[in-house]
Amino acid sequence: MSMNPQKPSLMQNMNVSRKKTFGKPASKSILDLANMTGIPRMPPIPKKVPLSEVSVDPIPKVSEKVVTPTTLPSTRFNPFFMSQKDEMDGSIYYDGGHIRLIYEDGGPDVFDYDSLYFSFPSENAAKSAQLWVSNQTKDQTKKVHFNEFKSEFQQKGYCIEIPKVKLQEPIAGIFFELIVNGNNIIGSHVSRGGVVPIAPDFKYEKMDELYDTVKNIDWFTNEIIKQFMNSGLTLSNVLESLKLMYEKKSPLIAKLFEFAIPFFTDDMITKLIKRFFPENHFIGEISKIKDQFPSLEQQQLPECQLALHTFLTSDFFFGYPTLDGIFQINDLTDPQKFIDDHINIAYFCRIDSAMQENSIYFMRVIGYFKNQLLQATHLLQDMGLNPMHIAE
Known part of the structure; x- marks a missing residue:
């Protein structure tokens, strides 16, 4: 009422x-x-400002050149394995990071950090290791060498280390990432799935394209939603205004506008705001x-x-x-x-920008749009992948 x-x-x-x-x-x-x-809990409702006065983040620096189709492997990436749950592909791991594919809580994304990989026999065991990492890294002035983790878990037989090589067979158990900066632990992540070899029909030559596409989708979606939340315009009007600004600057970004038009609408975001509340x-x-x-x-x-x-x-x-x-x-x-x-657009727009990264509510709404954009490119299917399906 x-x-x-x-x-x-x-x-x-x-x-x-x-x-x-x-x-x-x-x-x-x-x-x-x-x-x-x-x-x-939250700051006051932000004042709406004209779109012309809203700051625009720079386009991410990715390759803009049109690549001639080739069967040569990527020169930037050498995938080791994939995470998979219920026979659906989750992420692709390579030296220096991984690319997350379709994912409800935040959508596709690129993670450029180094990790050591392990497998635990159960989710509880993996979460115990995650808690240990959290406790050890609370004091940011304290450096925790990754060998301390190995001594605590691997050497006692609680987990096995997954080598950074191209896997030939699946590895049973719960996949665990120990995130490191050099020799020091900075975090961890427990995967929802296990580790499997790269898909047999995987198109290695498209890894560069996948990386750049996911980077662009992440930037594009965050930019559109940010402008929508601060301008007072409809989502369709924001798309049209920004399209005029970017279509000549970046062919890759311009293509995303075409994919976005059918589902970047006020009706859709209203439906998502209610769905994820x-x-x-x-x-x-x-x-x-x-x-x-x-x-x-x-x-x-x-x-x-x-x-x-x-x-x-x-x-x-x-x-x-x-x-x-x-x-x-x-x-x-x-x-x-x-x-x-x-529970409507005005309510959603009260999520402060400082909280967006840690708001599961915001991440699920924006993740829907990112997932739809990646699916619209048909790139995952073209690469021989079987991604998760997200309900309309």
Whole structure:
């Protein structure tokens, strides 16, 4: 339901700032609210500005020349193996990084970092190793040599190392990346799939094209969505405006505009914004609060207001624009209508640019567009790959 501008918000009724508590359970008494500290979950809605005043990021530096079809292998990449789950190809690994293909949480991407590769017998074992890495690298002033990881896990028989060579057979277990900078550990990643040899019909000569295409798609999609979120224009209008700016500067980018037109629309992004909002969980938790405070009189109690505030500022909503102060007491009667009225383009545009990289909500919305663009190129199929299928 739409908000009454004269109506005080939930937090105004309580005379409490919209802040998040960290490291302690929610206060049980309304008097304890005075001790709640932290930072606001999200900043105010950004002011819309004309597209002409929005900064435009430079196009990534990739090869622009038209390459004559060839059967020669790539001169930049020598793929070792692929990750695969349920017989669907996930990423291609090579010396110095990997290319992620179709992926729901963020779409295709290029990762230019060095790693050591291991296989663990179970997901729990791999996650235990990931936790060890996280704990060891918390202190960024401390250098952790990769041999410490090998001593802790490989030499004790908890995992095997995967050599950086072209695999001939699949390797059983859970694929684990130990991300390094020189000799020092800087992070880790547990794959959703296992490790398999490069596809038998893989077109090695197209690796350069795949790398450049994925780089371009990542830049293109982020640029379009950024301009859309800040300009107040429709997605179609943003596409048309930027096409005029870029079509003569970059043939590769110009081609992406053609692929984007059918599905870069306001209707599609509205559908995605609602699809990736945790609707069932939201309605379920709101219903629990309503059951706890069923009458209108009970819903006016500070305890009900505190229960709502605690839920709406919980870690579950990290990466989502805050609904604290927007969701009102009378919205308890129909949370579905609240979602229909408030989870929309304006809501999505409140995701601050500083949070976008860590927002699974933002990554899923933008990942859909990136996946569709890569599929539209037909490059993966032309290379002999079997990527994951993403629902329309």
